[in-house]
Amino acid sequence: MEDVTMATSPRELTQNPLKKIWMPYKNGLPEKHISQRKVCMTNCPTLIVTVGLPARGKTYISKKLTRYLNWIGVPTKEFNVGQYRRECVKIYKSFEFFRPDNEEGLKIRRQCALAALNDVRQYLGDEGGQVAVFDATNTTRERRGTIMRFAEQNSYKVFFVESVCEDPDQVKLGSPDYIDCNTEEAIEDFMKRIKCYENTYQPLDEVLDRDLSYIKIMDVGRRYLVNRVLDHIQSRIVYYLMNIHITPRSIYLCRHGESDLNVKGRIGGDSGLSVRGKEFARCLGHFIQEQNIRDLKVWTSQMKRTIQTAEALSVPYEQWKALNEIDAGVCEEMMYEEIQEHYPLEFALRDQDKYRYRYPKGESYEDLVQRLEPVIMELERQENVLVICHQAVMRCLLAYFLDKSAEELPYLKCPLHTVLKLTPVAYGCKVESISLNVEAVNTHRDRPEMPGNHGDGHVM
């Protein structure tokens, strides 16, 4: 067998032991040449700029978008200029601060904006950030011009997110500015504050701003105007923003009932429910009935144990392959002790970086997140949903709703026979943990104690 010799022979490949990615190497060291497919394939950071009068949901959108982008693996951070202002002006007195003729106020507000932009530059330049969300009213063309010049100097792409709403019932009172006020006072002051902005508000204009990239969200998502989407990340952002809503609802997350393999201490596989698992399924049925949920959708994976659990509810359900448990590859149906014995290196690697670790011929948590993204997108579209899934999958979904980092994700506690009820509240998510009082094995392994780790150190 002859080797083909060429002017430049192709580089040899080595497989990264943690992520199982094939990479070229030179002199025994992996080369940083190829890129694994990430969401943001360009080196060009993106600056998202919110636009809109107070109480139009800008901060809600900023935080939610930031959470989503971070979860799919795009390092994102929001910079809320109001925060900077609150740092500067310790005690908020009244709307007078925002009057357009208040010189002192204008000066401070401008400084705050600039301070925030400086931090943006640092985040996108030195701290490895990919997207920065600049959350402020940005209601004048002048202010937006300043931001665009800043972006141009630093080679950032700019994408505007404007929220326009004619409906006066959107007043927010959760703001830290109004902590010590009684409600009526607060509303009155806030209305006057909005008035201060209204007179100088220059919305994004179809003609004057036709070369800018933006989305205009009207009436809380009833209508959208999308202009000049430039790249993949902007396209994803638009898709996400068009799918979220603010209708009150609850999401219930739980695992399948205890399975036969759970009882044996084995991972993966496709076993049926144990006796206790079936008991849980029955209790779950009662629980759901008690909750009296309007139009509840029930989703399961395509593995027997989740479907069996759903069957006990006697309601229609949908099977998603995307909700299947993490594929443990060669370790499927093994016990942790067996893995440690047969694949000691793999066992150790997994504890080193549980999020990125991919089982040989299997998946990693990082792969799971990619697989689950369509589920998250559809969850955003839906209202009341019960998702019956698996430990690793549930951790990924939970991390999205509770804004947990990649480091925390694989160690989130998702015990069997416990339902987590998530209800969106203000800028975040309220969690209620409801244990259905049916005994089950504990499948949780804490982060092992290692030099430099702050774990509980309890290894199963």
Next chain:
Amino acid sequence: MPRELTQNRIQKIWIPSKDDKPAMPRRSAGGGPHLANPPTVIVMVGLPARGKTYMSKKLTRYLNWTGLPTKVFNVGEYRREAVKHYSFDFFKPDNQDAVKIRQQCALAALRDVKSYLTEEGGQIAVFDATNTTRERRDMILSFGSENGFEIFFIESVCDDPEVIASNIMEVKVSCPDYRDCSKAEAIEDFQKRIECYRVSYEPLDPDQYDRNMSFIKVIDVGRRFLVNRIQDHIQSKIVYYLMNIHVQPRTIYLCRHGESEYNLQGRLGGDSCLSSRGRKFAASLSGFVKEQNLKDLRVWTSQLRRSIQTAEALGVPYEQWKALNEIDAGVCEELTYDEVKERYPDEFSLRDQDKFYYRYPTGESYQDLVQRVEPVIMELERQENVLVVCHQAVMRCLLAYFLDKSADEMPYLKCPLHTVLKLTPVAYGCKVESITLNVEAVNTHRDRPELVKRGSGALIRRNSVTPLSSQEPFKKPRIDGVDDVSIPESPALLAHLGTQPLPVALSGQIRLATA
């Protein structure tokens, strides 16, 4: 008592069974979004030459590929069936007889829409016509509401004369209406036709008249979009798709990795290296790519060694997609076909029975692959020149999307090793060139076995993820009550006509060779 579960043998889906007989599942087991929604009628809106048919066909192809049975109903075709001789006079707003015929054509098309959605298992119908007046749209809305169909409008607005002229050249000049005309005559006539519509055009009005309608306005070929009241998942997906497609000329290259060690051994799956012939192919591929002299070529591979090795030879940056990995053969991974036949004889024959739906035990099916590969398709639509170095089953999925092949055909598409398929969008379809790089390799293709019963296969054909080809066997559109209407023929028209009209063909469709 909760029902017992049994695993469907082909798809490996768990479904409730009663007395050893699988009960119909309460819902679809497609593993995807809720598909038992009310049917949707997508209604195109816009002046002629605004890309309505282009979008209709492309969207239909995409939706079918993802498993939503979709069909286009082009009213122009119904009109061509009814009216044998043609000129723009037909479209004059004061031509009473013609107005009547056009109305009847629209109704005939709607009748077929209803039949498709209620009796033939269709999920989405695309009603492709100008639909430029409120009167016409109101009629469609009533039709929708009588039948419980969701209505979603797609309006294309464009006033750029260059774009219009280019559209006319690309698809109108060669359309059956102008088979007896010169190019210049065709262009002139078509411009006049556009003017006939312009007078009565009432664009969608998001502020007042149409504020409660669900629609997307596509402005200037995708520079801007106005989206109003998206109702459900399908509409959201449609909007996302429309926002990602573009009309820039570009080329997509599809090929497999070079021949691998396992290919030589006749083994499935695995993660082996290139054989020496495979390495030779990679070197030839590099030469080929350089010759193509493309601006900004992106190169994508899977995360399997053999495709990455192939890309390495090109000496250009590439991106690895896990989504492009070969189909997971589950317990059959790394076995030869003979070993599979020996150890899993049932599985072996089940696969031949229904290769699209068949899922390897603890592995995947082509149906699963389509879902997995969908984000790749979406990104391919966004990109320009791309070379995708992938695998046999994956390449078949991608090819089926571009060439509008059905679920039935997909697993048997020919994607030999060491052959590059060059795809170029043209008119309403895709031109394919097959380029063999003249490096020998084993043949990994297995034809559809002859004596295979087209089996019961998947239980839930209607609601599962089943790409259907958009190109159905041609059914001549029926228009009732048209025969007795005569159209006054203008002298100019008569002067043009000579021979017999040719048999009606689906306009603008280009049937091209498969790989």
